[in-house]
Amino acid sequence: MSRLETPHLILGGARSGKSTYAEALVMSMPPPHRYVATAQILDDEMARRVREHQKRRGATWRTIECPIHLADLLRQLDSEPAPILVDCLTLWYSNLVLSLEEGAIRAQVASVCDVLHSARSPLLLVSNEVGCGIVPDNALARFYRDLAGWANQRIAQACRAVTYVIAGIPVPLKPR
Template sequence: MTPSLTLILGGARSGKSTFAEQLAQERFRQPLYLATAECTDPEMAARIAAHRARRGPHWRCVEEPLDLAGALQASDPACDGVLVECLTTWLANVLVKEGEAAVATRRQALLAALASSPRPLILVSNEVGLGIVPEYPLGRQFRDLAGWLNQDLAREAHAVAFLVAGLPMWLKR
């Protein structure tokens, strides 16, 4: 039996992280937090510290901005579940640092790693396609790639929630 894959979608400040962490607390005794954001400035450092304090000491934490498939495969076997946050930041990292061709390769590797994960997973990702067309080409390209990635993840997921103002709508469950 494949362990469960849950996808939490939502806009900026929609309560995705808090909701996903609560799910992980309920489901996992020894959760692993797999962070894709890099700590590049004091604002980000403060946000990461606040997240850590909220989660509590029994969480393990790994940071991996690019090789998400590898990080999932290498993750500590003592952990009984993984929360990945967030896929949209990971996509932006790969697109900006490695280019569009790398997105396709890494996405395939990620989808394979998700399908063969020995542990249940909770993924957090941003919905970014509900505004008007971005003015600049990178914005349009990123919006396309993010939308396609979310479709791929939703297809693989056993459960998908879309959050607005902290409240979930379950699209699949």
């Protein structure tokens, strides 16, 4: 791609390089850079990961935490033309599963898709591809895996570009 198409979904497995790739794309645009963090820091290990990500990003980034109401925040942020990186949808899906019923979760995903269709700001979203592993051994984990797969499909359909990152190598899926 000669010019960055957005909205842009970046998919990959755990530690595939997807966040680093997404951050580099955002850094190719003029600051300020906005980082929407969906993680809830519930333990020391997650706090360490967050610190590592923040250190890697540097001072041009403004972090906004958003564990649940992502569409509402993206609508607010879209009033300014600065780039937005959402990292990551996978944790957002987890937050939704632990907080809402299935119908409300699907409505939240649909609302984000609506924002993607109308977004004026450069918008990049990171998500894990969770469907390549073994079938989970319990109903909640299977529900989560199925929901993440369904939601990633909807988000991908709403995005102008989709890239899969594997072993640090970005593979464009859309547009081809």
